[in-house]
Structures are given as structure tokens and as C-alpha cells.
Amino acid sequence: MRQESPRPRAQTAAGAPETTAQAAFSTSTRCDRRKQVETTAVTDSPNPYTGRSVPLDFRFHVAMNGVTGIGGDLNRWSEAELARTAELVTVYKRVRPLVQLGEQHRLPPPPPPGDGELSAVQYLSPDGREVAVIALRRSRRYGHHDPALPLRALDPAARYRDTDTGTVHHGAVLLSHGLPLGLAADDYASALVHLVREPG
Known part of the structure; x- marks a missing residue:
């Protein structure tokens, strides 16, 4: 349509x-x-x-x-x-x-699931060169910390640069350990992370 x-x-x-x-x-x-x-x-x-x-x-x-x-x-x-x-x-x-x-992937938090307040969606460009992750958390219980979110469908041998901070992440680490979100401790915390695959 x-x-x-x-x-x-x-x-x-x-x-x-x-x-x-x-x-x-x-x-x-x-x-x-x-x-x-x-x-x-x-x-x-x-x-x-x-x-x-x-x-x-x-x-x-x-x-x-x-x-x-x-x-x-x-x-x-x-x-x-x-x-x-x-x-x-x-x-x-x-x-x-x-x-x-792009290709959409919903990213459930890794276990333990915590209080279920964290949700995230990953968008991957058709050529796999760019990734956007939008994470949302309405609230966080006392003592709970936001886990890193394992991403999907990346090249484990590639490196991905955060266009905002310049931090470079290894694809294998993003797939296994996950992407640190760095959400604020406040209620209604959110983040958008835009990653671009490094050449080579």
C-alpha cells in the first residue's frame, strides 16, 4: 500500500x-x-x-x-x-x-526480566550499515538496573560507531553482551542510539 x-x-x-x-x-x-x-x-x-x-x-x-x-x-x-x-x-x-x-526487531530485556518496564526496538537498514535503537522505560524499581540489550542481525566481525558519542562497539559484543543504554534514573527515561558500521 x-x-x-x-x-x-x-x-x-x-x-x-x-x-x-x-x-x-x-x-x-x-x-x-x-x-x-x-x-x-x-x-x-x-x-x-x-x-x-x-x-x-x-x-x-x-x-x-x-x-x-x-x-x-x-x-x-x-x-x-x-x-x-x-x-x-x-x-x-x-x-x-x-x-x-528498515528491518524491525523488538528487543526483549535479557533475563532476569525485572519489572517489565523496559522496552526497545531496533531498526536495521536494508544494507546492514546503520542501526537505530529506541529504548523506553516508564519507571525503575529500587535496586533494579537497566541491562545492556543484545542486538540482532549484525555482523559479528564488524565495528559500529555511535554517531552521538563516537564510541565504537564490536559487533560480537553487541550481539552477545548487548548495547549499554545509559538511561537516566528518573521515570519516563528514554534513549535513541544511532550506530553506523565502520568501513573495512
Whole structure:
């Protein structure tokens, strides 16, 4: 099924100038024609229906598992939130082809399973050169630590560089021991890790 992603519609006042966050989303996206990709939106916090407050990064990382849009009222967001939104949109554009066109692997935490609050998805490019991992944890019990997550379908002989930190991981270690997440201890912690295979 062919599917075109809609331009995200921010709730802006008539005649209001476009914000940096809106401008960052101005490029339309063509979704994977081989599969359906769900459209997801980053909404306001506190949520107008539940009253729950969720960090901006967590809301974005959840939405990045699909065709990401913004469903909140940007006119009410702070300057800091708008600046962070522009950064997160840039990150999303970098991994968007992996999410929409890549191979998806759900990553269950290794045993012991803990409290079941940690979930993660891996996206692998068709040529196997790039990997994106999105990890989400709503809460963490006292005394529990986030385990490294073993990845899937990588070349064990290759090395993979984290595009954010520059850290280089060996493929065999990522497959067996796993990828350290480094999640914050707070509730609603999340991370997006983008790995690129080193040449050679």
C-alpha cells in the first residue's frame, strides 16, 4: 500500500510566524511502500486528557517509532522546549529511513526480566550499515538496573560507531553482551542510539 505521510499540523495562531520546530518538520516524508507505518504525534504535557506529565524526550522517542508529527500547541511551549524539539527533529530525520524502510526487531530485556518496564526496538537498514535503537522505560524499581540489550542481525566481525558519542562497539559484543543504554534514573527515561558500521 502506498502511503504518504501528512505534513505535521501544529496548532498555531493565524498569521503567527513559523517556529524553528515547525520549520524543521517542513519537509514531507514518503513512507515505506512495502509496509504500513503508523503516524504518531508528540502532544502536550501535561496531557489534556489524563493530566500526566511526561518529558519531551520520552514523548518524541515514542513518536519516532512511526511517521512523527507534532500534535501539541507550539504557541504554548517554552523557548527551551522549542529548541529541544528542533534538535530532536534533526535526530529523527537522521534515523527516519531506518524506521520507515528498515528491518524491525523488538528487543526483549535479557533475563532476569525485572519489572517489565523496559522496552526497545531496533531498526536495521536494508544494507546492514546503520542501526537505530529506541529504548523506553516508564519507571525503575529500587535496586533494579537497566541491562545492556543484545542486538540482532549484525555482523559479528564488524565495528559500529555511535554517531552521538563516537564510541565504537564490536559487533560480537553487541550481539552477545548487548548495547549499554545509559538511561537516566528518573521515570519516563528514554534513549535513541544511532550506530553506523565502520568501513573495512
